[in-house]
Amino acid sequence: MFPPRSRVPEGDAAIRATDNDAALARLSAVRKGYLTDPFITPLVPRAHLEPLRPPLINIGTYVRSEALDELVNGWLALSQQEGVKCQIVSLGAGSDTRFWRIATGPNQDTLARYIEIDFPEITTKKAMAIRKSKDLSSLLGKPEDVHLGNGGTALHSPVYSLLAADLRRPPAESLAPLLTAGPEPPLAPHLPTLLIFECVLVYMTPEASGAILQWFTDYFQNNQPSRDGRGVLGSIVYEMFALGDQFGKVMVNNLKARNVTLPGAEPYPTFESLPTRFLQHGWDVARALTLKDIRRDYIDPSELERISQLEMLDEIEELELVLAHYAITWGVKLPPATGELKARWQDWGLMRKRA
């Protein structure tokens, strides 16, 4: 007697399908009361029909989301202290709602630019969903300032841009034309800029992901103005790691059954190896925490109490085992003339909530 089977996408479609996982997980966490996000529903087709995720996934989604939000808000706060606006580039953004949450939050005026980049298939769908949703499109600006581009695969507006690219291609081909070419390039090198990689680099080879980080590093390094350069480069990477153990083997096999491989996990077999992601490009600061550590020490105890009441979790061992295999790594590359900086960018990170 075998369980019901479902059709499995192949090739790049398989990788794109992982965004669907993330979106459904977020939707489930929102519906169960872990997170608040009024913007996810328009981005998930037939949201009301989707089944909820198990408590384990909801908790993991909550921890990841809260930690990423704290880091992003920290970046925005540092920019405010610096007295400038900042830029955020979210690569492999998928159905992320972060722009809209910032745009309706206390830090909305600190954002100069928010750029999302993903496969054209994904950006086309997102662009359409944004156009169809009043909640989403109204926050982009006046209708005359918002336009589709590039055959419907891109969306431009004063702050928010949605751009299509295959991130595995050499950055000179995929990123340069989008971000740094032309008379008014979207990406300014003299503003603090945060790069977000939420479960995306793991799907490409270490060479490809290294090339992306190196390209950004070089661009900011080589294009700092001689005065008033505030081009602090920051980055957050969230993904699975240490897949060499029994747990990792099962995860790899499960993903193989979905035609998804994780070539990017290879250089990161241990927790200690995680900061090399940024240190290998000469960055100044690199730190990491697993979701297990974050849940235990970096989430407010009152919040932990609140979410523990939302659902009955069967056992904690499995939760901790899963959370121990996901980490958030963040890093900072300071511009050459650091003496001119006002804010303490090197201290950027998560705050402990438990002694």
Next chain:
Amino acid sequence: MAIELDPSYAKAYYRRATCYLQTMKYKQAIADFKKLLTLEPQNQLVRQQLDSTQKIMRKVEFEKAIEMEEEKSPVERCFEIIAEGGCEVDKTYAGPQLPKTEDGKFRITPEFVKGMIQWFKDGKSIPRRYVWEIVLGAHSHFVQEESLVNVDIEDGMTIDVIGDVHGQFYDYLHLLSLTGEPNEKHALLMNGDLVDRGSWSIEVIVTALAFKWLYPKRMYINRGNHESKEMNRTYGFEGEAKHKFGEQTYKLFAHVFTEMPLATLVSATKPPAGPTKGAILSPEGRKRYFVVHGGLFSKDGVTLDDIRQIKRIGQQPGQEGLMCKRLLHPSLLWTDPQELPGRGPSKRGVGIAFGPDVTKRWCEANGVTGIIRSHEVRQDGYSIEHDGLCTTVFSAPNYVDQAGNKGAFIRIDAAGTQQYTQFDAQPHPPVKPMAYASGGLASLLM
């Protein structure tokens, strides 16, 4: 009366039909209208009245049906459906046959159980009717048991205490080859969590319930926290049961789970063998063990009688029940031992953890030699904690195909001596754990 005198007196039928209508005896009114139509086939008025009365009757019956379904237990409903002929064995079924008694009721035999196990092992299925008969057979025994069951180990007898199995059917069969099946001299006690996670939960629970039906005084099953609706929804059993046998079958299981006893007191009948220094004995000077799935309580002073008297049938451990630490049930299905003395917050986030001093006080107050519980994976299959007063036994080796642990069971004899046996995982057909859980592969956070 007019009709008795002249059966073709149409007016009389009409008047009677009207009376029936006014007293809401729709069936009788319809019978009269139909009779009228045989006498006066052209009578359109009567025909219309017949139609509208039939409509009313259908509506009333339907509402009665839904109303009753809410109140009726799935057990009653299944008996009804069987009586109505709504769950017959498919003629094409070619597997082991459940024999019948002289009055046409199904009965369970060792030959059938043996054949069924092999049939399951080969990946085949039995008729839904058989599943219902087996579950109902076990039900008839569970409802006679109190929430705390007393089992005395008579001279020459042994009982094997088995921990979580979690749908790992192929490991369960290996375990049964080591414990042996229940018989005159040998009993089995399964300490909960037979279902969920492993993808042969149906095969495990049906086999266990078949043994209960066959050997009610030699097969014992305690309820585990996974014998509950909320767990089954998330961890696969609901999906598997509905996929293999449909909604009504799942409802039947869900209800019968609440009928399972919550704990079992296994008592030796002979004096302890060997040195008994410091051992806590029953008032009669015998060893006895309190077997429960989770563990002890959030407050002191709970007696064996308190447990015996818990009203359990129909009770689902809902959020309030669990949060409300004052309730005995379901906390005895959820708590865990801890190393530190006293009581602490459970690492599961709900309920409590109890320390060695709590265990000692409780055992001394109740004359219990030790508690045997399950609920947590142990790498060696079992572990002896709380200075020997609390033993965990877990019987799902290489739990969910990942944990790499051994399984174990505990054999207890008439003198109350315990013997531990460990065993390893067996190969199984290529179906992953949680194959029927909604939400897909549980451990991915993309």
